[in-house]
Amino acid sequence: MRLTVLGCSGSVGGPGAACSGYLLEVDGEQPVLMDCGPGVFGELQRRADPIDVDVILSHLHADHCLDLPAMLVWRRYAPTPATSRARLYGPRDVDLRLGAASSEVPGEVDDISDTFHVTEWQHGVPVELDGLTITPIEVNHPPDTFGLRIAGPHGQVIAYSGDTGMCDEVVDVAAGADIFLCEASWTHAPDDRPPNLHLSGYEAGQIATKAGVRALALTHVAPWSDPEAILAEARSTFSGPVDLVRQGQVFDLVP
Template structure:
C-alpha cells in the first residue's frame, strides 16, 4: 500500500501544507482518505478520483474534516466524474449530523447517505475497506477520537495513524510493531505547562514509538509556529529508529 500526505499541518493550514489529510492507495481496491481537513481536497483531486474513495475520520475537529462538503459537491455534481454509487464512510457517532450541518443549505442536516454509507467506529472492532483492515482505538482528546491501525490483508504491511491524542496506552496498542507510525506532535518539542488530554510533544512521540516497537516514526500535526527541528530532536532523544518530519506531498511505500 502507498500513503500520500495530503496535508499534515497542526490545528491550522500552513503555506504549502494543508491541515490533516492522508490518502492510502492499494492496487485494484478503492482508495481510502483518512481525515479531510481544510485544503486537503485540492491535492486529493490530483491523486485519485474523489468519487471512488472511501473516507474515514479520526475525530470531528475542523482541521480534520472541514473539506467534506467539497467532497460531497464533487461526488454529486461533477459533470463527468460524479459518483456512480456509494462509498464507505466511518467516523465518530455524530459524523452524519455534525458534517451534515456543514453541507446543508440552512438549519437542516444534509443527509449524505445518497453517496456515502456511514457506520460509526467501535473501539477495537476491525472494519474491512477493500484490501485493508482498519482497527480503531479510542484515544485521549476532548472529543470522541480514534487512532487507526491499518493492515494490508495480503502482505501484512501495517501503519498506525494517531489522529489527535495525548499519550495513552491505547495508542501504544494501536501502533504495536507497525512498519510506519504517523504520530501527531501538536505540542512541538515540549508539552510542559500545556493542557492535559490534548496533544503530544516530540518527546511523547518518540517514547510511544519506542514502547510500541515501530519501524519508522513520522512526525505530523506540527503547528506552523512550532520549531520542527527541536521537535525532531526531542523525538530522537526517546527513539533511536528512523524518524521523518512529515510534509505535504510525501509518499510512503508500506
C-alpha cells in the first residue's frame, strides 16, 4: 500500500503548495484520492489518470474538496471522457455541496450523478473500496467531519485525522496505525486558536502516544504557522518517528 502526498497546506494553499489531498494505491487496484483541496487536481495528474480514480472526502470545507469540480469537468469533457462513474464517498450532502460549486447558474445545483456515484459515510461502518477497508469515524470539527482509518490488503493501517479538535474519537481512528497522518494546524499557545477546530503539534503527539501508533506524520500546517515549532511540540509528546509531510512525499507500507 502506498500513500502519496499531493497537497498538505492547511486551511488555505501556500506559494506553490496545494491544500489537502492524498493518493492511496494498492497493487492491481484503482487508485483512491483522499480529499481534493485547491491545487490537488493538478498534482493528481502527475501520478494518475483522473478517469481511473475513486474519491473519499473527510469533510466539505473548501480546502478539502473544492478541486473536485475540476475532476468533474475532466471526466465529462476530456478527449477521452469517462465511460463509467467514479465512486465518491463523503459526508452528508456531499452531492449538493459539489453540485453547487460546479453549477453554471447561480442558485442552482449541478446534477453530478452522471460523473460520480455518491455514497454518504455512516459513522463506524466500514467500506470496501479498491483493495482498501475504510472506516469513517466522526470527529470534533464542523460541519460533519470524519477521520478515516484505512486498512490495506495485508493489514497495514493508515490513519487520517481529517480536521479535528481534541476528542476520544480521533484516538480510535489512530489506534495502532502504521502511519498516523494527523493535522497540526498551529502551536499550543493558548490565546491564538479557537477551541474544537484544529490540533496543535503538542496535541497531535499526545494522540499518537495514546493511540500507540508506529509513526506520526504531521500535515495541514497553515502557511502562517511555524512548522518547526509544531514539529518540536509533537516530538515533546511522542517518542516515535515524527515527520512534517511535504508535497510529493511517498510512504510505502510493506506487509
